[in-house]
Amino acid sequence: MPQRTPQNQRPHVVIVGNGMVGHRLVDLLRAQAGPDALKVTVISEETRLAYDRVRLSAHFDDDRPNLSLATAEGYEEQGVNIAWSRATAVDREGRTVNVTGRAGEQTLAYDALVLATGSFPFVPPIPGRDAAGCFVYRSLDDLDAIREAARTARVGAVIGGGLLGLEAAGALGKLGLETHVVEFAPHLMPAQLDAEGGALLKRIIEDMGIGVHVSRATSEVCTDGAGRVTGLAFADGSRLETDLVVFSAGIRPRDDLARAGGLTVGERGGVQIDDRCVTSDPAVYAVGECALHGGRVYGLVAPGYAMARVAAANLLADLGLSGPTDARFTGADLSTKLKLLGVEVGSFGDAKGQTPEARSVSLSDNVRGTYSKLVLSPDGTRVLGGLLVGDTARYGDLLDLALSGTPLTVPPETLLVPPPGVEAPPTSANALVCSCENVRTNTLVEAISGGCRDVAGLKKCTGAGTGCGGCVPNLHGLLQTELRRLGEIVSNHLCEHFPHSRRELLDLIRVRGYRTWDEVLGAHGTGLGCETCKPAVASILASLHGEYVLKAEHAPLQDTNDAFLANIQKNGTYSVVPRVPGGEITPDGLIAIGAVAKKYGLYCKITGGQRIDLLGAQRDDLPAIWGDLIAAGFESGHAYGKSLRTVKSCVGQTWCRYGVQDSTGLAVRLELRYRGLRSPHKLKSGVSGCTRECAEARGKDFGVIATEKGWNLYVGGNGGVTPRHAVLLAADLDEETLIRTIDRFLMFYIRTADRLQRTSAWLENLEGGVEYLRGVILDDTLGLCADLDAAMAGHVDSYFDEWAATLADPAGLARFRTFVNSDARDEGVQWVNERGQVRPASPHELIPLPMAGGDD
Amino acid sequence: MTLTLTPPSAEQTWTRVCALGDILPGTGVCALVRGQQVAVFHVAGRVFALGNRDPYTGANVLSRGLTGNAGGTLKVTSPLLKHAFDLETGVSLDDPRVSVPTYPVRVEGGDVWIGSAG
Numbered sequence: 001m002p003q004r005t006p007q008n009q010r011p012h013v014v015i016v017g018n019g020m021v022g023h024r025l026v027d028l029l030r031a032q033a034g035p036d037a038l039k040v041t042v043i044s045e046e047t048r049l050a051y052d053r054v055r056l057s058a059h060f061d062d063d064r065p066n067l068s069l070a071t072a073e074g075y076e077e078q079g080v081n082i083a084w085s086r087a088t089a090v091d092r093e094g095r096t097v098n099v100t101g102r103a104g105e106q107t108l109a110y111d112a113l114v115l116a117t118g119s120f121p122f123v124p125p126i127p128g129r130d131a132a133g134c135f136v137y138r139s140l141d142d143l144d145a146i147r148e149a150a151r152t153a154r155v156g157a158v159i160g161g162g163l164l165g166l167e168a169a170g171a172l173g174k175l176g177l178e179t180h181v182v183e184f185a186p187h188l189m190p191a192q193l194d195a196e197g198g199a200l201l202k203r204i205i206e207d208m209g210i211g212v213h214v215s216r217a218t219s220e221v222c223t224d225g226a227g228r229v230t231g232l233a234f235a236d237g238s239r240l241e242t243d244l245v246v247f248s249a250g251i252r253p254r255d256d257l258a259r260a261g262g263l264t265v266g267e268r269g270g271v272q273i274d275d276r277c278v279t280s281d282p283a284v285y286a287v288g289e290c291a292l293h294g295g296r297v298y299g300l301v302a303p304g305y306a307m308a309r310v311a312a313a314n315l316l317a318d319l320g321l322s323g324p325t326d327a328r329f330t331g332a333d334l335s336t337k338l339k340l341l342g343v344e345v346g347s348f349g350d351a352k353g354q355t356p357e358a359r360s361v362s363l364s365d366n367v368r369g370t371y372s373k374l375v376l377s378p379d380g381t382r383v384l385g386g387l388l389v390g391d392t393a394r395y396g397d398l399l400d401l402a403l404s405g406t407p408l409t410v411p412p413e414t415l416l417v418p419p420p421g422v423e424a425p426p427t428s429a430n431a432l433v434c435s436c437e438n439v440r441t442n443t444l445v446e447a448i449s450g451g452c453r454d455v456a457g458l459k460k461c462t463g464a465g466t467g468c469g470g471c472v473p474n475l476h477g478l479l480q481t482e483l484r485r486l487g488e489i490v491s492n493h494l495c496e497h498f499p500h501s502r503r504e505l506l507d508l509i510r511v512r513g514y515r516t517w518d519e520v521l522g523a524h525g526t527g528l529g530c531e532t533c534k535p536a537v538a539s540i541l542a543s544l545h546g547e548y549v550l551k552a553e554h555a556p557l558q559d560t561n562d563a564f565l566a567n568i569q570k571n572g573t574y575s576v577v578p579r580v581p582g583g584e585i586t587p588d589g590l591i592a593i594g595a596v597a598k599k600y601g602l603y604c605k606i607t608g609g610q611r612i613d614l615l616g617a618q619r620d621d622l623p624a625i626w627g628d629l630i631a632a633g634f635e636s637g638h639a640y641g642k643s644l645r646t647v648k649s650c651v652g653q654t655w656c657r658y659g660v661q662d663s664t665g666l667a668v669r670l671e672l673r674y675r676g677l678r679s680p681h682k683l684k685s686g687v688s689g690c691t692r693e694c695a696e697a698r699g700k701d702f703g704v705i706a707t708e709k710g711w712n713l714y715v716g717g718n719g720g721v722t723p724r725h726a727v728l729l730a731a732d733l734d735e736e737t738l739i740r741t742i743d744r745f746l747m748f749y750i751r752t753a754d755r756l757q758r759t760s761a762w763l764e765n766l767e768g769g770v771e772y773l774r775g776v777i778l779d780d781t782l783g784l785c786a787d788l789d790a791a792m793a794g795h796v797d798s799y800f801d802e803w804a805a806t807l808a809d810p811a812g813l814a815r816f817r818t819f820v821n822s823d824a825r826d827e828g829v830q831w832v833n834e835r836g837q838v839r840p841a842s843p844h845e846l847i848p849l850p851m852a853g854g855d856d
Numbered sequence: 857m858t859l860t861l862t863p864p865s866a867e868q869t870w871t872r873v874c875a876l877g878d879i880l881p882g883t884g885v886c887a888l889v890r891g892q893q894v895a896v897f898h899v900a901g902r903v904f905a906l907g908n909r910d911p912y913t914g915a916n917v918l919s920r921g922l923t924g925n926a927g928g929t930l931k932v933t934s935p936l937l938k939h940a941f942d943l944e945t946g947v948s949l950d951d952p953r954v955s956v957p958t959y960p961v962r963v964e965g966g967d968v969w970i971g972s973a974g
Contacts, residue, residue, distance in 0.1 A: 031869065466950075530926065
């Protein structure tokens, strides 16, 4: 632990500038040295503290985010002093810095000084550049000024076609201006792209309606008599009419304070620093865009953050507040992948092929609008860098290759052109099992004979099942079959915590009368459980006792869907599906659902099961959403549980000229009867009013088709990964017999099926098949029917709406808060508008834009 | 409201996030600690704190995962694609190259405090 220095002898660090990097430095210092060990003063000449400049353009969004990174209160809590001033001079001998600002002129003594003064936008020295209507794109104040000017402007032009220039063009577009980009170089993004990539980017951007003018040297900003911008004149004599000009032609380091103080600066500017981020004066450090390291000024935030880390470590060591450190900044990778105006652009390594004798392969696809290029070592064996425009899906893999320098094992062109689509071989022996990861049966069989003994092992070894997970049941089946073939004992254990199958466990729980997880685990399990056995036991307890699943003793067992009574979606939000029995809904019901969707900004979609899916609900809105839905007469649709989902129906005899029975009426009755029934797998059903089968009843776990004489009952069908048609169990039943038969079928399945086993797989594995099933549930060959009937009657009688119960449980509602200690929302949830509704932003749409592309 | 405490000469800043009783045994909650989403779990009588972001999907959901053990390892399984993470180290049980950050935890007088280094 560092020696405590007496209060009056605390070392004092003064940081000039409070941009993103300066702020990061403050945080890093404070994390390692409290206020009584180190005095920290920040000099900020702007009226606001650090904000997220990378997301600057979000300032023009409708729902403008708060970009602040620091607040005065936060600094006060951390014991950081703020001088709202401009640093005017440094006396390195006396270790003082003069400032002038709100509190007049002051002299601050320092033990260590850090320059984090950043950069200023470069405005080329052309006549008229100061005219009214000329702006730079750098700070929130700049953006406010541009927004104000855009109100009365029609056309805007950006000078500079680099990263930030294109971002500025996008911002002018957002403000509704006809937009032009003017670039001095022969193509856009000259720092990152080559001529061909730049040309493709130009075409794509022009297709968006933005004018692109390359190889244009602006010679003058033209003005009217009042000194307002009217256009741009170019060296080649051409002209562009515009009402507003934004300069975005690069940045220059702000090194005036360092210069005046006699510190070493670069020929083209920038405060010279060594690998320790120390300037030519050992008591002065510099970080971020004002610093020159290895002949380079970095205009990206990531290298600035890296410098802040290094400077903090060395500064604390130099002040004796920590032990020696070997923290060094040795340069930064400038690879970038971003989405500019919706165009994906990636650039990494030696993208422009500047290595002597480097070779390259490139592919330009005019149809897809993509361009990709790899720069290779002279012998063609290693990737040095590359460019991707229009499609950056392969960016990560190619960047890895470039960074690792791994010798290529395939011809380089195959890295750009995916190998021709490998079609399934003529026999289905080597069928495609996992389409996400393109894994076939042979690979899996090899892995199993090579030692994989469980699904987790197969996933790790082959990658199968690691994408959408839809093939995991098939992996399980394949594994069992293969192991049997290899003559090995196949374990039916639920998981490492229970040496029993689901069916055995259900029998144990039923016979012994356990009601809680603790009882079951204590009597038959080991350890703490896992994501396999916990939901399985929760399902068994719910099937047997029908208790509220979120009772405190059951809540820790529920997987997220059951825990929040909603379906989790890819970005962590939930979908809400109110029950619409049989798909029958009143106009008032439709309006009520629509009103809820509108109120909470939810995406609407009609599901395959005749319901309305409301997607994008934030966890903490769920109770309010359900409050509104319940008030409108709806109840939980159990779309989240392993339980009955829907009973789909056609309009039947009531409306249809072919219908022979009231299929809708029956569907409503069945759905209400079995709602909330927990089962090993989700259950779906359908009722068709005639053999035309408009409800697709034979694709369901149990399906009913009307005949002239009554109802035909089919069981064991499903959609999903392996679709199956249901088989006829009984024909021409009257409604009461039909319902009694379904009751018994469902209960027998629930009590005997394995974990996550669909009715189709269960029926297939049932020794004696459908004949045996008929014997059990129609002829009562096992004498179980009374028990099965009683179990279903118990379920029907004990049904209650889980959402109504949840809203009545104030303690349980606390679980729906996003944060236990804050009312904030998850900032990771971001939306994009598509076809008039929201959808989750894709990862590449979340990638923040880097700052201006350096001193290039 | 969060309360931030900066103890003298300590390397961590400690933030009180909730009472231990606010976390149902065997489950997690999410806390906001100096702008970071931290998943806080109460498992086997101990408290663990990991980053809330599932690195496989990019969604902030780990606090909603099911907890349990695999052999001697205490774990939490992401609710999205069921990737499991070691509660003590934050390392993925599916791929040791992938991990989530961990945070120091103190339980004092029934309150849960999370340390952060900025």
